[in-house]
Amino acid sequence: MGHAKKKRGPKPKPVVEFPQALEGDWVDPSSFPEALALHMRRHGDSCNHLHRAIIGPRDKTDRKTIQTWVLGTRAPGTIESLAVLERIEHRYRLPAGYFRDKLDRSGRATARRAIPTLCTPERRRLAWHLPGDFAKRPKRERDEILEWVRSVIIAGTTDYRRFQRGATQQRFSLRFPRIDCHDFVPGDVAVAAADPVDENLPGCRDAPLHLQHEVGRLIAFKTSTLAPSGLLRQGMWGEETASQKLEHLGLLFGALRSPLDSEVKGHGVPLDRLCLAMLLFPSVWDWYLQWREDRRGFYTSWEVNMLDFALSLSRDKTGWMRQNPGLAGALQPVDGLISPSEIDEARQDWDALCDRFTIYALNRKKDVQRVAKVHRDPFEPILPILEAASPVGEYRKITEEILDRMPNARRHPKSAAEAVRAFLMLRFGLHLGLRQKNLRQLRFCVRGGRHSTEKQLEMLKCGELRWNDLSGGWEVFIPAVAFKNASSSFFSRKPYRLLLPDLGRLYEFIDIYLQRDRQILLGGAEDPRTFFVKSAKLTTKNAAYSQLGFYDAWRLTIQRYGIYNPYTGQGAIKGLLPHGPHNVRDVLATHVLKKTGSYEQAGYAIQDSPEIVAKHYGRFLPHDKSAMAAVVLNLAWES
Known part of the structure; x- marks a missing residue:
């Protein structure tokens, strides 16, 4: 029997659990590659030897991976890679998390093995909010974490959110695809034939063409600059x-159309029998x-x-439906709602029908007002902020959390751009107190550029961020007509103008966003000229935010940076719930009230009247008022 052939070359270095450091004093590098290379050199480890010392037979990390970490061409980004870092820290007797703290922020969730019980979209949503050792925890604890993340961060735990989540899963509304509220031409509605549909199927459907035509005429009547010839109008609608x-x-007619035996439990009115004239019959409203x-x-x-909306349509002299008796021609009998005799009476005396409905609606409105409840408490998601001594200072913590976790722009340019956009969204909201529409549609003019005139912005009904050479700062200019409450005494038909403060690195990130990040987010999409733009994809046709898109972007920022997660230790504020941009107005109004006690000054912060602040925005409780008065009264005892 021959002897085994010996391998040529020096014997491999023996593996020990804790190698002795070859150097004593050392300067801690700031970057991960430099730190890893330093400690490998201090302990006499090569990439091959370190791999042999810490990698087991079932591990997938090879020696080349460690080599790329040292060179800085790649960085750990998976749960498995981070576990390897923990072994290296243990081997070199370094503090837990030493290497992980030196990694560049990627702005992405840590990659992990798929959780079998979750679908792919839910895995993506939850990945941001699960701890690194999630897979190692007991099943009971994993289930507890998943339930907490789902209920608190993803869904929000308010009663209204639970109702809304269930309600939105039942799709029944009628759509009006041929109506453009911005620039409507009534004749466009009746051009094409309707697509055949099965009326008994649940889900959203296009409204029948005759109904689209009627609604289109109503929209044109209420949105035209001047009332159509021969008709009277009280007030007009914006877009x-x-x-x-x-x-x-769409919701009203969708409920009427939905089958009785469906999940929606509608009335089952055939599509061809739906018409606006139905809204003048009390039986329809009683059912709805x-x-x-x-x-x-x-x-x-x-x-x-x-009911107020219906009353405006039947109002004497100025109601659109009252001035259009021809609408009665579309009426057809509906079992349990409208009888043939009622239709005959309506066609014979349209004004009498409108009068009867007006009396009914006024009385029914009083009945409903008497028993109506508040389902959605707008303050509930942000209570921890409103209850703080400085609500704005508390909300500011979210922006600081974004800065603390800002991705490395060189390695992760798009993630960094998205983080800068999120930071500016919240900062602009806190400084300006604008409604979502004004913030979303805000345009911009770069330094040294030629800004839009007030007349141009009035035509566009939006504002502009511009550099003010005289003041040496960024200024937001918005004409009064761009605001929902343009007729408010706050404006007196004068434009809104505010110089943003150069605080908390705001100007620095405005410049970075305009010079670098905004173009990264746009990609190859067409520029909508708004300051805030979506993260464009290859299929993106319009990079401008929609109302829902902007709300979702704000809500996502709160989910990732605002809500404190006890399982990961990330997030700025304990007890916070997901919310949208409109809640910032509550924060500003409440902050001013707590500091000054003045509803008028609170109105200045959100461009509204003291009455509206008292009714909708400020959370100024009796104990807040008493405490403010006590400060003044207690001065008498200090003298």
Whole structure:
């Protein structure tokens, strides 16, 4: 029997658990590659030897991976890689998290093995909020973490959010695709034939063409600069209001159309029998109001607003439906709602029908107002902030969290650009107190550029961020007509102008965003000329934010940076819940009230009147008022 052939060359270095450091004093490098190379050199480890010392037979990390870490061409980004770093820290007797703290922020969730019970979209949403050792924890603890993340961070735990989540899963609204609230031409509606659909199927459907034509005429009447010839009008709608009314009509007619035996439990009215004239029959409203109550469990101000809307249509002299008796021609009998005799009466005396409905709606509105409840407490998601001594200072912590976790722009340019955009969204909201529409549609002019005139911005109905040479700072200029409450005494028909403060690195990041990050986010998409733009993809046609898109972007920022996660230790504020940009107005108004006690000054912060602040925005409780008065009264005892 022959002897085994010996390998040529020097014997491999023996592996020990804790190698002795060859150097004593050392200067701690700031970057991960330099730190790893330093400690390998201090302990006499090569990439091959370190790999042999810490990698087991079932591990997938090879020696070339460690070599790329040392060279800085790659960095650990998976749960498995981070576990390897922990072994290296243990081997060199370094503090836990030493190497991980030196890694560049990527702005992405740490890659991990798929959780079998979760679908891919949910895994992506949850990945941001799971601890690194999630897979190693007991099943009971993993289930507890998943439930907490789902209920608190992803969904929000308010009663209204739970109701809304369930309600949005039932799609029943009618759509009006041929109506453009911004520039509507009534004749466009009846051009093409309707697509055949099965009326008994649940889900969203296009409204029948005759209904689209009627609603289109209504939208044109309420949005035109001047009332159409021969018609009288009281007030007009802006684009946002028209879109909202269109959505509400879609929900109403969608409920009427939905089959009785469906999940929605509608009335089952055939599509070809739906028409606007139905809204003048009390039986239709009695059914709809009862349906709304059964669905939610109680009445809210939403039903009151819908009755107000119907009243405006039947109003004497200026109501659009009252001035269009021809609408009666579209009426058809509907079992349980409208009888043939009622249709005959309507066609014979249209004014009498409108009068009867007006009397009914006024009385029904009072009945609903008496029992209506508040379902959504707008303050609930941000209570920890509003209860703080300095609400703005508390909300500011979220922006500081974004800066602390800012990705490395050189290695992760798009993630860094998204973080800068999130930072500026919140900072602009805190400084300006604008409604979402004004913030979302804000345009910009670079330093040294020629800014838009007030007349141009009035035509566009939006504002502009511009550099003010006289003041030496960034200024936001918005004409009064761009605001929802343009007729408010706050404006007196004068434009809104505010110089942003050069605080907390705001100017630095405005310049970075305009010079670098905004173009990264746009990619190859067409530039909408708005300051804030979406992260464009190859299929993106319009990089401008929609109302829902901007809300989702703000909410996502709060989920990632605002809500404190006890399992990861990340997040700025304990007890915070997901919310949108409108809540910042509550924060500003409450902050000013706590500091000054003045509803008028609180109104200045959010461009509104003291009455509106007291009714909708400021959370100024009796104990806050008493404490403010006590400060003044206690001075008498100090003298």
